[in-house]
Amino acid sequence: MADSNTARRDELCAECPARSAADPLTGLADRRQFRERLAAALAAPDADGPGVLLIDLDRFKAVNDALGHPAGDVLLQAAGRRLRSALRPGDTAARLGGDEFAVLLGRPDGREAVAAVAARLVELLARPYVVRGQVAMVGASIGVALAPGDGTDPDTLLSRADLALYQSKGQGRGRFSFFAPELQARAEARRALELGLRAALPRGEFALHYQPQLDLGTQSLSGFEALLRWHRPGIGLVPPGAFIPLAEEIGLIGGIGAWVLRTAAAEAAGWPAPLCVAVNVAPQQFQDGRLVETVREALAAAALPGDRLELEITESALLEDGGWGTMGQLQALKAMGVRISLDDFGTGYSSLTQLRSFPFDRVKIDRSFADDAAVVRAVAALGASLGMRTTAEGIETAAQLERIRAEGCTEAQGYWLGRPMPAGDLPAVIRRFGDRGVGEAA
Incomplete structure (x- = not known):
């Protein structure tokens, strides 16, 4: 050489x-x-x-x-x-x-x-x-x-x-x-997963589960986050982390995301007001410029007011705009009354910059910081100064709940308050929270 x-x-x-x-x-x-x-x-x-x-x-x-x-x-x-x-x-x-x-x-x-x-x-x-x-x-x-x-x-x-x-x-x-031979096996498994994923939506294999979100000021239920689940025939429940990145990679996330929005809006319409439903939106859903219209159609079909829908985006949606007009679409959604939250705060490179770039309604502190009092305190104070609610994710113990409450967070979410559950289980959960309050909900 x-x-x-x-x-x-x-x-x-x-x-x-x-x-x-x-x-x-x-x-x-x-x-x-x-x-x-x-x-x-x-x-x-x-x-x-x-x-x-x-x-x-x-x-x-x-x-x-x-x-x-x-x-x-x-x-x-x-x-x-x-x-x-x-x-x-x-x-x-x-x-x-x-x-x-x-x-x-x-x-x-x-x-x-x-x-x-x-x-x-x-x-x-x-x-x-x-x-x-x-x-x-x-x-x-x-x-x-x-x-x-x-x-x-x-x-x-x-x-x-x-x-x-x-x-x-x-x-x-x-x-x-x-x-190495295992790469071939992995590729074949991925190909099988892709084929199954392409058929999942038309076959009706997706479902939404909902996880409670609690208002720590009023000690009451504020809403639920909609979480996608795939029940793959012959396999069982496929973890979201195993198929959502693939759906994004192969261009299926737009259709799946539209289904999630329609389904979540329709199911939330049956909840007592003002309970809100939060839906995750992938950066790729901004690409074709149809997200605003998709949201408008979902709200109209369900007769759900815009302020009872919250879209959760990650900062990568802003960092990877690619000329899709992401900020303009977010402004149009805000004009419809839809709430916008910044998800997974603290895991990216430019969180502070992105938090100031748009009037978010809420910032969600990533679950990895649930036990970091200094981070929770700083983000809660920052959110308060900007007029944003702050939700701590990943709350799994009563002690964690009390700590994040003491540090100034306005809302909480995690297994201690409730695991993701099918829509059919929600009426009982809503009644239980209404009757007993946050401290006894788990």
């Missing part, structure tokens, strides 16, 4: 694409040529088996967005030259498309040697780039598959290198991973 000085010289030179290359931007092999060379390497009778490295540039989209596509092209060219500089003459570097690259190691010389190459590429591709007079920073995630153990045909080897790449991304990016 070339040293760093060679890599730097190669990046600075105006090298023309090699004659055998098919990718016009970088001068590397393209997807077709890479696959042909991989097939030839697998068919060679005297070879131990090639190694495949699939490479994604991390944060490349941010460079394109900030500096423009021409600058992005310059960076891709520089990344291609760095790749080529780090390989032996018999190896192949390719650009598969976009910011996806691949490397074919014809004679890997063992797993340790491949790991050294992958580590070298991660380090090399993460070095700063000077692009049209500006410094740009990206990184690289790499997935590795080795023949014959990981596959003896191009499709299998590429598929397993891709699974390893997915593993690298999931572990935080800027690293490399080798394929």
Whole structure:
């Protein structure tokens, strides 16, 4: 492999694409040529088996967005030259498309040697780039598959290198991973989960459970948070953390979220006023610009006043606006009387900034701070100064309840006050809270 000085010289030179290359931007092999060379390497009778490295540039989209596509092209060219500089003459570097690259190691010389190459590429591709007079920073995630153990045909080897790449991304990016059999099993389980999730809504497999929220000033029930549950046939209850991120990733959260809003509004309409229902809204639900209309339709269909619906958003909905007009949609919802709360406060990077950016009705203190008196006290004081209610989540003991009450929180939620329950159980809970008060509700 070339040293760093060679890599730097190669990046600075105006090298023309090699004659055998098919990718016009970088001068590397393209997807077709890479696959042909991989097939030839697998068919060679005297070879131990090639190694495949699939490479994604991390944060490349941010460079394109900030500096423009021409600058992005310059960076891709520089990344291609760095790749080529780090390989032996018999190896192949390719650009598969976009910011996806691949490397074919014809004679890997063992797993340790491949790991050294992958580590070298991660380090090399993460070095700063000077692009049209500006410094740009990206990184690289790499997935590795080795023949014959990981596959003896191009499709299998590429598929397993891709699974390893997915593993690298999931572990935080800027690293490399080798394929392992458990990745295949995990991918198959995820595929089965995805297929089931796509069918869940039309098959009526979703339900809402509701967790009580208590007003600590009046010692009375203030409302319920609606929590999505999936009863998967033959499997049972699927934890929300196992399927909601997947629904967001594959574009199903909009339809599911609309169903949640309609169902929660319809069920809350049967509760005595002024009990409120809180519904979580994912950042992706702001993307198509239909959230305001979806809420309006849900309220109208249920004849539920806007002030009895509260939408809980996380600060990522504001940080990842992406041009969707999130703030404008929130303002329109507020104009309808709908309450807006900031959920999971304290777990993000810019909570104080986001709290001041919009007139939230409530801030919910993340359950991880339930026992941190200083944090609870500070957030409660901040909420009071901004005219916002403060709810402490994750209350599981009477002692915790008394502490957060003493620190100035206005509301509480957690297992001590009530676990999430089906809608059919709520009338009895509402009567019990009304008759006995918060202290005896659990």
